[in-house]
Ligand SMILES: [Zn+2]
Ligand SMILES: [Zn+2]
């Protein structure tokens with residue numbers, strides 16, 4: 001499963017179907033209309049004509065000047081097709097129809113349809129002219145301080161960025177991973193490089209974007225996620241979900257891959273390739289995770305993968321230990337519209353001044369839990385992956401307008417609510433793997449004013465994943481007590 | 486257009502939501518003709534028109550001929566008009582489906598309804614010649630396929646591209662008021678052809694909203710010598 005996590009090592013990039021950039025500046029530059037905007041808009045992208053805010057006539061002028069190259073969007077070998085934008089090769093995710101272009105049936109890609117349809121008769125335009133490389137010297141505006149462990153990781157990351165290497169940062173939840181990356185990103189931007197920050201989840205992009213845009217106020221930044229408003233194309237700092245990274249080709253000199261272990265669950269090889277194609281061949285890659293997979297751990301131990309370990313949270317306090325409580329047959333109780341007694345009892349007895357996450361195993365479980373808790377008088381709401389009001393609800397929760405937020409595993413990562421407690425209802429469900437439970441437990445105690453936080457697993461029989469989670473957290477806490485291993 | 490080749494791609498995934506199809510199709514076992522095309526989740530959400538509906542336009546919830554159809558009768562511009570048959574209601578699910586199919590351009594999605602359309606054709610309009618409602622040349626160039634033609638092709642009987650439609654139609658239909666839409670002249674023309682003359686013609690379109698589009702097409706086709714006209718539309722809005 002985890003062979004997917006470190007994508008860049010050991011696999012030589014196949015010859016890119018995309019044209020490479022020429023470094024010779026073209027003498028005809030002056031007569032091209034809107035040259036600078038066009039350059040900023042197209043660098044590192046593969047765009048459909050409709051994504052270019054220019055008339056076809058102007059696009060053709062650029063093609064003639066060899067500043068843009070028109071590449072067929074879908075290549076066909078026999079009965080096999082491949083989409084050049086999203087790397088889709090799966091015959092099940094192509095379609096075809098009799099086409100008005102006059103060449104009979106044309107194949108189109110269903111996988112990346114939401115980004116504007118590419119078909120065999122529509123070219124993608126790639127920038128082949130000189131590349132813009134604006135330099136932002138000293139772009140970081142941040143007054144926070146790093147702990148000595150963070151400092152160490154930060155230096156390693158900056159170094160990997162400079163030498164275009166690969167580095168894995170294995171840091172506990174709440175270690176302050178984002179802050180550890182500031183220096184490396186700042187140095188890359190100061191070298192005129194472009195930086196990609198890829199994460200598996202839309203919520204993480206939404207939460208990180210204002211933080212990063214805030215500490216790099218001078219740098220054009222953009223966030224891309226499904227349904228995001230069109231972001232500025234010239235951005236030098238790009239936050240994107242893996243799906244959206246397909247919008248870029250050969251654009252980035254540094255990629256930060258956040259929560260890399262979460263990728264296999266939402267990730268197929270096509271997506272890995274998409275992120276890989278978004279970067280230049282020799283880009284620096286920095287992986288961030290609290291829960292590396294077995295495969296990565298082995299590679300780190302054997303020295304095949306450079307890594308830094310940060311076992312301590314930035315406030316220096318140990319990770320909260322999860323408590324396990326028997327909840328009886330919670331599935332049955334939910335179908336009857338009730339909550340397990342143990343959970344209800346615990347909700348009543350805890351200090352409601354602190355926000356509470358209740359994780360449930362499925363979308364179907366969200367509503368009954370919300371209703372049962374509301375009936376008890378709690379201000380409570382629920383979110384899941386397809387919830388259109390998710391963002392609003394998370395904001396309300398953060399502001400304290402909601403006491404309890406019931407959620408599926410979509411919020412297991414990234415979303416930081418200070419001083420929160422965490423309950424998992426049905427921790428024995430298969431969906432709660434060790435990695436998921438470690439992440440969920442990591443939602444608690446993230447604020448130095450309240451580093452303890454409660455984490456309770458309500459279950460109907462202890463699973464291996466639950467035991468492994470407890471052992472995992474014990475190990476992390478022990479390492480922290482005796483630094484230097 | 487051969488619809489089997491439409492499906493030489495897009496196998497093994499739900500044609501509506503792109504979920505990988507599971508091997509246990511509980512609902513699809515009941516509706517075997519949709520098996521392998523739609524997932525269970527989508528199948529249960531299909532807004533199939535069942536139960537009472539207007540016998541002349543398929544408007545759901547009417548036991549008798551609806552008021553819209555009565556007012557069409559009074560105008561009597563289409564003397565040889567028979568009826569409209571639609572398969573689905575226009576709800577949120579169908580709207581999202583249409584957006585992806587028509588506006589995003591995922592043409593193969595319609596293959597999920599091949600069998601439903603063919604059944605309706607055999608039941609209500611055997612022997613009719615399908616004629617898809619055309620797009621304007623400009624819209625056709627932009628979209629690259631005509632959704633009505635995709636539906637006509639799925640009937641697996643020879644269909645006739647007997648209608649033509651000039652450019653210069655004012656504004657999108659969705660932006661107009663109902664009154665405006667009724668008055669808009671789409672400017673269909675139907676050159677005389679053996680495929681039309683003396684034949685029963687079945688106009689194919691994706692959606693029946695006010696009926697104005699199919700009525701206008703019917704009028705033109707009757708003038709070109711059609712023996713009778715009717716319409717089969719995927720959705721009744
Ligand atoms: Zn694609
Ligand atoms: Zn074509």
Ligand SMILES: [Zn+2]
Pocket residue numbers: 499500501502503504523524525526527528
């Ligand atoms: Zn589906």
Ligand SMILES: [Zn+2]
Pocket residue numbers: 539540541542543544550551552553554
């Ligand atoms: Zn009616």
